[in-house]
Amino acid sequence: MKQTLRHVHPLAWTIIVGTMFGRLVTSMSIPFLSIYLTKVLGASPAQTGLTIAVSSLAGVSISFYGGYISDIIGRKKVMLVSIFSWAAVFVGFAAADRLWMFLIVNMLNGLCRAVFEPTSRALLSDITPGEHKLLVFNLRYAAVNLGVVFGPIIGLQLGSARSTFPFLIAAAVYIAYGLVLVLQFALHGKKLPSRSASGAPRLGEALAVTSRDRVFLPILLGTIFCVLGYGHFGSTLAQYLALNPQFADGGKAFSYMLSLNAVTVLAVQYPVVRTARHFPPLVPLILGNICVSAALILFGLAGGLPLLMFGVVLFTIGEVLLFTMMDMLIDRVAKPEWKGTYFGTIGFNGIGSVMAPILGGLLLGRLGPEHGSALFTPLALMTALGLPFLLTAHRRLARRERASEIDGVEYTKRIV
Template sequence: MRGLRRWWDDTAGGLPATFWYLWSGLLINRAGAFALLFLSLYLTAARGAPPSLAGLVVGAYGIGGAAGTLLGGVLADRWGRRATLLAAHLVAAGLMATLAFSTHLAVIAALATLVGVAHSMPSPAFVAAIVDVVPEARRSRAFNLQFWAFNLGMAVASLLAGVLAEASFTALFLVDAGATLAAAVVIALKVPETLGRRPALTPRAAVGRRPGLHTALTDRTFLAFVGLTFLLAVLTMQTSTIMPLAMRADGLRPSAYGLVVALGGALIVAGQLFVPRLIEPYRKSTVLAVSTGLMALGFGTLTVADGLPLYLGAAVVWTAGQMLAAPPNAQINADLAPPELRARYQSVFYLTFPAASFVAPALGGLSLEHLGERHWLVVGALGLLAAAGHLLAGPPRESRVAALRAAAAEPVRSAR
């Protein structure tokens, strides 16, 4: 019992109450965010749309997501984290309820685009609020719990979505709207505004800085990290875009693909909470290099995979890499952001995921078609390239973080 209590203290102890309310809002949000998982099926089965048009509508949701990520970052730094989270959740709930009763395909496409905007707006605000309230020494654990909640919520959503879709697509959208509204209620009642007064820029920090997205988009150290994260996201997207095609080519049934995906989700839910203690003694760049190396090994193994056992074994390897990468990835992103531009930096960082969701299937499909199983060698090479990049970029990143901390401490020393 004492050992369990010590483990829990190491994993989640010392985190402020506001973090747990944010965590609860995120979990409720993700557990209810299942309608879009079945959007293409809804369009083809219930609204008679051809597959090509269904693909365009789903793509419109992705375009809206990219716009919403940037908009959420800007608003979270201007309006505040709480205001942005509330606005995004309330708008998303209203749009989902409207979508439940919409029948015209053009209206559904427009609503799907707007839902993409509303669904993506909270991400930068959530992370910025966590950084605002969690002490630096506990942030790695906080981000690990955030990643765990996200995956747990998605696992619940996947189970509920199938049941609701069998019963009624209208119910699917309405329950999604209700869950989004419930998350908004938690935020409204329990989450205070975490954005304090903007810290005054020190002369050293102010030189050459124009506040806004321009700063994040011209920060070379940060953009190098974003580029490496984009490679990691491209690897991660293989499981939902190219791997199903490869498994079908190997004669495996859709149920086999579902088993591989379920195994990855189960590993994350069962093991993610143990990751912070495991990686704590090591430098973040080393952990990220090992994690992307594991992902390279896992996906590279698919070159010789022709049956379900090898796919399951490879999934264990690349899921371990994903689990190791989550806390340091989020921590570095938070460390590199100036406090007054925290949410904007988050929004640029989160653009890597919609970008990867486009690049992975577009180029991956061509690669699989022309290279066959050798496609997985290319994916493995990308992972090794990212691993080497993290080792090379680690020292400059650490120097940059130290400089930002020194600049943040300078006004305090001057006041004293």
């Protein structure tokens, strides 16, 4: 393992460590935003859901272009502009004191995230040899959750549900992350794979290729519903706990659930990935969808913290199955010269993140927080709608790879 870690590119380590600290500060602020809007600003569940959803809506609208532009002008320019812009957005969160201000700033938050994240993942793919990609992508995912282990607890102590001060800390961390990236690009940027506009696909061509890819398209459609289910954890569930009189301190319970989610990821990620890598690549996503759907039903049935926590563990196993193998799957499906485009296009599954807080907020407003089962059961069923698409992608990918093997054998015979 130590020998393998030595082969990880310094820029990859920068992204992994920067991701850990980035998620630490965002998880101590962003997840509490729905509670802050509901409790402090007095926003209704529907207003809060819309304000939370606008981040994902903005992200979906730009995610393809972020990855595509990085294929055209290079990862460095896109990453540096987006990360310093992101830091400015966190300052905007700290200064906001009206609902419309949070709406605008959260939209900008989604734009920056949707440009930076797929570009950074595409860079990881560029600079990592094929035999080490699974390790690097999972190191990044572990870094995400290592940050989230402590972020919610720190946020609770800082009063994130009642104050916007933690966003200033997030801004400072992202400025530091950006400065380290500047230094690392200066030291190692010349050794990066070269990219030129003449060798990159035209926008229309890129859209056509991804939309006509008979494997990628059902993956995208299926993961929209997976992300829909996942999105209820940070939006609908947070509001449900904050408003439900059955839970004395819903904000505290939610912070513990966030931390348990992250701890569980760190505990199960290695054994799950070690097992799942032997499966066909779509099988983990199928199993993950089932786990997340079942966990949502448990959240609705829970009358106290123990069943909620069990639901978090099941939800987290589903999350690991869904997202630890996602980057490797896209890397496997994507055409080598268009990886930024594919990583950007998969960001359209953020439509699920747009739908989650809006649907959850509308149902919560209509049914009230006292009817958990009636609230979460339809949300679970909507999540499960992703299964037919994932099963279709599974069959098509198997056929494609069998055809490629046959073509390879025939080509070898002709040469011999």
